[in-house]
Amino acid sequence: MPIPVEMPKMSDTMEEGVLVAWLAEEGDAVSSGDIIAQVETDKATMDLEVYDDGVLLKKVIPAGAAVPIGGLIAVLGKAGEDISVLLAGYDGAAGAPAEASTSEAPVPPAGDGAVQPAAPDAESDTTFAGDDGRLKSSPLARRLADEHGIVLQQVAGSGPEGRIVKRDVEAAIRRHTPAPGVSSGYRMPTTMIEMPAEDVSEAVRLSQMRKTIARRLSESKFTSPHFYLTVDVDVERAVAARARINKQAEAAGGVKISFNDFVTKACALALRVHPAVNASWGEQEGVVLQHRHAHVAVAVAIDDGLVTPVIRHADRKGLAQIATETRELAKRARDRALQPEDWEGSTFTTSNLGMYGVEEFTAIINPPNACILAVGAIRDEAVVKEGAVVPGKRMKLTLSSDHRVVDGAVAAAFIGTVRSHIEEPLSMLL
C-alpha cells in the first residue's frame, strides 16, 4: 500500500504551509525520521520528516506551492507501486494546493518578476525535481541586473527551469525606473511622461508569516476592546543599576543586560501580583483563564514580520538568565529557526520600539493574552525633584488591555507595580 505524506500542523496557528524546497528526489529510498523537504509555516521554516520506510514514489507538489494542513505532499511506497488510487482519493486535496496558492497570493503574470520563485508548472514538475536550489540566470541577465542594481533573487525567471532571462530583468528595471529615458535608445520626453499604472506598484507575495500577522492581529483588534494606559517612568536608578551590572558582567565575562530585560522581569513579577492581568478570554468555555505561570513573550522584529518568543517563568528567572534566553531566542528568530515551543504559551507580551527613538506607542494585544506592554525610548528630561528642576531619565510605558478581561483599575494597578519595580530595581530582588 502506498503511504501518503500530508502537510502536518506544525504550529497552533498554522493553516497551510509552503513547500520551500525538496530535499529528496523521486526514487530515493527513505526511512522513518528522514527529512524530505522544508516547509515554511507562518512562524518558521521547518523540516518535514517522514514516519515510514519506503521509496519516495512521487512529489505531488512542486517547490514553492502552498498546501493546506492535511493536503497531500508526497507518496511513499515500494518501487513501481501503483499510486493512482491513492492520488485519486486526494483529488480534491491534491488540486487544492494549486488553487490555494493562486487564490490567496496575488501571483503576478509570468515575467512580471515579483518576489517569488518561478511559477511552478504543474505539467513540468519533473524539471523542478532536479532543482538544486541554484538561481538560474542567463549571463546577459546577470550583467543587466548588476548594471541596474537589480537583485536577481527578487526576479522571477520566465525561462526554462525558472532561468532569469533578459526580459525578466528588463521588467524589473522598468519597475525600479519609473521615468523612461534611462535607456540610451529613447529620447527624454520634454512634455508629459506617461507612467503606466501597472508599473507603479510592485506585487510582493504574502509570506505565511505576513498572512498570520494580518489574520491574528485583525482578529485581536476587531474582537477585543482595547484600552490604553500610559505612565511615565523614572528610570534613573534602573539605568544606573544596569550600568553597574554590565560593568561587572564585562569584567567577569558574563552576559550583558538590556534595559528590556528589566521590563520583562518587572512585568513577570507584576503578573504574579495581579493574576487578573495574567489571563485569557475564554468566551466559548464561558471562563476567563487565569494562568498559573508568568510566561512573558518579547516581540522580535525580523525580515518581513515579527515573532514573539516566550521567556517562560520570567518571574523566577534572574536578569542574566532572561538576558541570555532573550538574546538566544532573538537570534534564532532572525535565523527563522524558532520551533513552536519557543513561541507558544505566552501569558503576556512586551513590545519595545525604544531603540528606534519612539517615545510612546500603543500595541495590539497578542492573542490569547489579555494585555501587551509597549515600551518607549529612554529620554533625558528636565524633571522636578524636591522643588528643583534637575536632569532626569524617563521612559513611557503604554499598556493595551482587553476590556473583556481587565478593567481600568486593575490595569492601572498592574502598570503601577511594573513602574515601581523599574523605578526601584532593588525591589525585584525581593
Place this chain on the structure above:
Amino acid sequence: MAVLQLREAIRAAMVEEMERDAGVFLIGEEVAEYNGAYKVSEGMLDRFGADRVLDTPISESGFSGLGVGAAMAGLRPIVEFMTFNFSFVAFDQLVNNAAKIRYMSGGQFSMPIVFRGPNGAAGQLAATHNTAVESLYSYFPGLKVVAPSNPDDAKGLLKSAIRDDDPVIFLESESMYGLKGEVSDARDYMIPLGKARIAREGADVTIVAHQKSYWRAMEAADRLAEAGYDAEVVDPRTIRPLDIETIAASVKKTNRLVVVDESNPFASFSSEVACQIQERAFDWLDAPVMRVTAKDVPAPYAKNLIEYYMPRTEEIVAAAKQVLYAN
C-alpha cells in the same frame, strides 16, 4: 551589373583573372574538352587553349600535387574537383603539402593555389558523395576556406582567392550552380576574404549561415518575422579566416545566436562559432547558443531521410524560438 548564374559568376572570375595574369591556369577532370562536369568552365578551353585549361586523368592526388608544385614554382593554379568528396583521395596534397609548405620552408615558398568545386549534399547521392567539407578543411592552419552563398559573392571572393598567396579551398554547390543573381562586372571586383556580410538586419536573434544553409536561414527569418521576431542573418562567406568580430557584434546586439551549418555537428564550424561567441560575448548572451546542422550520421540515400538529414527551415525557426524563449 549583370544577372548571372552561380556557375557563370565563377567562370567570369576565372576568365578575368586568367586574362589579367598569364600564370593563372585551370586543371581538373573534364574541365576542358567537356566544358566542365557542371559547365562551369564552358568555353574556357577555346578561349585560353590547352596550355591553360587542362583535362586530367581520374587521379585527384596526382593533379592536386601537380598544382602544389606549380604554385611553388610561381604559377597560380586553379584545381577543380568534380566534387570535394573526391578531394579526400588528395588529402595529403591539401593538408600536408598545400597547407604547410609556407610554414615548413620558413616562408621561402608561397602557395597561391585555389582548390575549387562543389561541396556538401546535393540530394540522393548517398553517404560518400554528400560530404560538407568546410569544417574539415578549416581545421588546418594554413588553409583558407571560402563558401559563398550567391553569384556576386562567388565572383568577388574567387578573384580574391586567386590573387591570394596562400592556398584557398573554394566551396561551391552543385544544387546552387543555376542560382541567379546580380553580379558586379567591375573589372577588379574583389571581396576581401574574412569579411562576413550582414544579409538581413534584425534585433532579436542572430542566425549565422553560409552557402545553402544561408537560404534556409533567410526563409526562417521570414517565418520568424511573421511570428513577430526580428532575425538578423549573418553570412560569414569565408569560413577561415572567420569574421568573428561581425558575428560577435551582432550577438551583442541581439543577445541570441543560432548557427546553421550543413556539416556534421561534432568539432565543426558551428561548434567553433558557438565556442568563440561564448568566449567573446558571454555577458551578452541571454540563452545558450543553438546549432542546426546535418544530423550526426553518414548522409542517407533515401529521399525522405536525406531531406531530414539536412538542416531544415523549420529546425532553424524552432532553434530561434528556443533562444528567444518563445516556445
